[in-house]
Amino acid sequence: xxxxxxGTGGVQTRLVRRVRPxxxxxxxxxxxxxxxxxxxxxxxxxxxxxxxxxxxxxVSLMRTDLLTDFTFVGMDNFVQLAGDKLIxxxxxxxxxxxxxxxxxxxxxxxxxxxxxxxxxxxxGIFRSLYYVPSIVSGIAVSMLWLxxxxxxVGLLNSLLGQIGIQGPKWIYSDVWAMxxxxxxxxxxxxxxxxxFLSGLQSIPTALYESAEIDGANAWHRFWHxxxxxxxxxxxxxxxxxMIGSWQVFTQAYVMTEGGPNNATLTMVLYLYRKAFQQFxxxxxxxxxxxxxxxxLVLTLLMFKSSPLWVFYxxxxxxxxxAKRVLKRES
Amino acid sequence: xxxxxxxxxxxxxxxxxxxxxxxxxxxxxxxxxxERFGRLVLYVVVIFGAIVFSLxxxxxxxxxxxxxxxxxxxxxxxxxDELHLxxxxxxxxxxxxxxxxxxxxxxxxARTLAVTLSSSLVAYGFARLRFPGRGLLFMLCLSTMMxxxxxxxxxxxxxFSRLGWIDTYNPLVVPGLFGIAFHIFLLRQYYMSIPLEMDxxxxxxxCGFLGIYWRIILPMSLPALGVVAVMNITFAWNDFFNxxxxxxxxxxxxxxxxxxxxxxxxxxxxxxxxxxxxxxxxMPLFALFFLAQRYFIQGIVVTGVKG
Numbered sequence: 001x002x003x004x005x006x007g008t009g010g011v012q013t014r015l016v017r018r019v020r021p022x023x024x025x026x027x028x029x030x031x032x033x034x035x036x037x038x039x040x041x042x043x044x045x046x047x048x049x050x051x052x053x054x055x056x057x058x059v060s061l062m063r064t065d066l067l068t069d070f071t072f073v074g075m076d077n078f079v080q081l082a083g084d085k086l087i088x089x090x091x092x093x094x095x096x097x098x099x100x101x102x103x104x105x106x107x108x109x110x111x112x113x114x115x116x117x118x119x120x121x122x123x124g125i126f127r128s129l130y131y132v133p134s135i136v137s138g139i140a141v142s143m144l145w146l147x148x149x150x151x152x153v154g155l156l157n158s159l160l161g162q163i164g165i166q167g168p169k170w171i172y173s174d175v176w177a178m179x180x181x182x183x184x185x186x187x188x189x190x191x192x193x194x195x196f197l198s199g200l201q202s203i204p205t206a207l208y209e210s211a212e213i214d215g216a217n218a219w220h221r222f223w224h225x226x227x228x229x230x231x232x233x234x235x236x237x238x239x240x241x242m243i244g245s246w247q248v249f250t251q252a253y254v255m256t257e258g259g260p261n262n263a264t265l266t267m268v269l270y271l272y273r274k275a276f277q278q279f280x281x282x283x284x285x286x287x288x289x290x291x292x293x294x295x296l297v298l299t300l301l302m303f304k305s306s307p308l309w310v311f312y313x314x315x316x317x318x319x320x321x322a323k324r325v326l327k328r329e330s
Numbered sequence: 331x332x333x334x335x336x337x338x339x340x341x342x343x344x345x346x347x348x349x350x351x352x353x354x355x356x357x358x359x360x361x362x363x364x365e366r367f368g369r370l371v372l373y374v375v376v377i378f379g380a381i382v383f384s385l386x387x388x389x390x391x392x393x394x395x396x397x398x399x400x401x402x403x404x405x406x407x408x409x410x411d412e413l414h415l416x417x418x419x420x421x422x423x424x425x426x427x428x429x430x431x432x433x434x435x436x437x438x439x440a441r442t443l444a445v446t447l448s449s450s451l452v453a454y455g456f457a458r459l460r461f462p463g464r465g466l467l468f469m470l471c472l473s474t475m476m477x478x479x480x481x482x483x484x485x486x487x488x489x490f491s492r493l494g495w496i497d498t499y500n501p502l503v504v505p506g507l508f509g510i511a512f513h514i515f516l517l518r519q520y521y522m523s524i525p526l527e528m529d530x531x532x533x534x535x536x537c538g539f540l541g542i543y544w545r546i547i548l549p550m551s552l553p554a555l556g557v558v559a560v561m562n563i564t565f566a567w568n569d570f571f572n573x574x575x576x577x578x579x580x581x582x583x584x585x586x587x588x589x590x591x592x593x594x595x596x597x598x599x600x601x602x603x604x605x606x607x608x609x610x611x612x613m614p615l616f617a618l619f620f621l622a623q624r625y626f627i628q629g630i631v632v633t634g635v636k637g
Contacts, residue, residue, distance in 0.1 A: 030459050033539040037455025040448045041471060044508020048482065049474055055485035066488050115376050128623065129380045132387075135619055135626065136612050138568030139586040143593065143608045144390050147601055155389040158406040187386065194627060247478055250570050254590065271480055276575060281484050288480040299476055 060285035077286035087287065089262050090270040096178055097266065098245040101185050106237050109189050110230070113196030127197070134190035142254035145184045146171070149255075171256050177263040181251050192237045199233035200226070228311040235310050239302050246295050267291050394418070394606035401602055417606040421592070424603065427610075429581060430588035434567060437499060437584055442562040444506035445513060446555060452509045453517035454543045458529060468518075474511045487575065501576045502569070506562075513558045520554035521547055556625040560618070567615055585611045 024032075035042070060078070063071045081087055116127050133141070148155040149170035157167035168176045207225050216224065249268040252258055258265035258273075267287065275284035356362060393401050394417055396410045421427065455461075456468050490501040524547065532542045548555070570586040577583060583591065589611060592604055619626055 027460070030539070031461035034455050034459035034461030034464065037459060037539070037543070038452045038467065040507060041452040041509040041511075041514060042467070044505070045470065045474065048486065048505060048508060049477065052482035052485035052489075055488065056481055059484055059488070066484075066491065112379065115372070115379065118372055118376075120372065120376060126376055126380055127627075128619075130383050131626070132616070132619060133383055135564050135615055136568065139570045139589050140568070140608050140612050143589055143604060144386055146593075147393065147605060148386055148389060150601075153402050153404060153406055155385065161405065187383065190383075243476060243478070247480065254570075254593070268480060275484060275487075281488075285484045288478070288484065292478055292481045295476065295478055 056285050056288065059282055060289055062282040063280075064282045065279040066281050073282070077283050080283065081286055081290060086262065086265065086270060087290075090265045090267050093178060093263070093265055094246055094248065094267045097181060097248055098242060100182050101245045102238060102241045104182065105186060105189050105192065105241055106234060108186055109192035109237065110196050110234070112189070112193045113200055114226075116193070117197055117200045127194075130193060131190035134188040137188050138250055139254060141184065141188060142251050145180075145187075145251075146255050149180055171264075172260060174261050174263045177256055177260060181248070181255075181264060184251060185245075185248075192241070195237060196230065196233055199230050203229045231310040232312060235302065235306050239299055242298055242302070243295055246291060246298075390605050390609055393602050394609045396602055398600050398602055414602075417600075417602045418610070421603045421607045421610070425588055425592060426581070427585075427588060427607065430583055430585045433499075433582060434584040434586075437502060437569070437573075438563050438566040440499065440503045441506050441566040442559050444503055445510050445562050446558050448507050448509040449513040449558060450517050450548065450551075450555060451543070453514045453521055454547055456514065457518045457521035458526075458542070458547070459539065471511050471514055475515075483575075490576070496576060497578045497582060498576075499582070502566075502572050513561065516558060517551065517554055520551050524550050553625070556622065560622055560625040563618060564615060 059066075061072060061074060063069065063073050063076070112130055116123060116130065120126070149172075151157055151167065151169045151172060154170070156170065160167040170180045171177050203226065207229070208221055211221050211225055247268050248266050249272065252264045252266045252269045253272070256264045258269050268291070271284050271287045271291070274280045274287065392408075392410060395414050396407070396417075397412075397414050400407050400410065452471075456464065456471070486501070486505070490496065493500075495501050495504075528546050528550070529542050532546050537545065568586065569584070570590070573584050573587050574590075577587065580591070589604070589607060592599065592607055
């Protein structure tokens, strides 16, 4: 363009300039670039999340094998859900797993984090040993624990045998199958331990020092500084655990196939069976919505309850000034 | 030096004995004893915990090098008295494990590359560029973390089967190209901590947005990218559910399905072989952990849960 304008003189140059679209402002260019940068996620969100949810709703109102049969049945699937004995069993089992696993896992993670936050020798090695089980989650863990739970020669009953206790049948017993899954889950708790460790390290030491000057003992410091300062981390851990625990699948599928006597039939395992073994995709989609509803309600409950017990640092200022007021009065 | 030597020695010894008495008194003071006792208990508890957390691995490795008849002994043989490495040779030939490892490596590499690249692009947009609706869109992005995968599972299966993608790795890798909400969040947190002046000086030098992303942000956020990469590697390595749903043909199985296949042999299966295979499947992850330990540990720090 510059070559031609240079050849034909100034008038044409001005003309060319005039037809060129107005240069976009920096803000506009930034906005366009912004949308372009987030476009992978945006497209994925619209198609894989939004589109999928719409299709999922549609599928949940049908009787379908996803190949040829797409019969509209209205709310039939949901009505059937309400009367399904197995889904009740799956709901109870998953709730049992979730409501035990979530608090126990959080407490164990907190305790191990407190232990490994102490000034001890070989701290790094201990942290690694506690953490490593959590990176191998999935099928290998299930294989390993399947063997550990062997009633005759597994590790657990061998250990119990050493001290003269006849161990239970673990995953092969109606009563012990679910606790077995929970114990196994507790073993892979290292991830949240690390979250708590970083939470502990972000508590300003000044808080402890001033508390000590005020004569607070170790217990007071733990209960009135450590725990309140960790509540945001506890909330995060509880929510992530809760969402994950309602989707428990691999352990139940690999170790017990839902048995014995459906004692470990979980929601997602049942969903998987309905969809990918019996090809009742409509019914499975309805189950997915039920699961989503449960997780959504529980998450919202946790968030709503958080102002009652979660302490945010932004409130420190307010507390600080309240303390000053108290001091002045006393 | 003014004092004469003998007097000083005398005084010194007197001071020393008084000191040592004082030290003894301090040593045997109840508070100090309690403190020392507390530390002893702490070590006992920490070491006990470490044993509990590592015992399953010990049991796994122990079983993998024992002859079949020995693992069923009662009372158990805790430490194998001879090394039976032939278990390790046997499971390789029982099923096409080299193929399984290859498939897993491909899945891990493709998925990690896809997610890390796409998530970092999206995170840059959310962290550095101003556009209408940014806050709302980011909230939407975060809220997808709460959506259980099962809700989108069946429609996605429908879409991918219509595309003829069943029994290929496409359904496992392609969704990663759209970014993962948690990793977008994580990278965005990190990008926000890079000073804005870096962008400004690059802009003055005539760098476009893509240039800033590629030349400034990416090189400066290698620790965060490492964290995301490590998370994806462990996810894909352990992934069982997605391969289970989308892959049918044994030659395309990753190790996770290979292990399941092996377990499917039922009662006839030799446990020492399954444990050898399980150990082998974990070796690369352990190696990764010891090589890239700081990325595993840092992940949490970078995340900055309180955000």
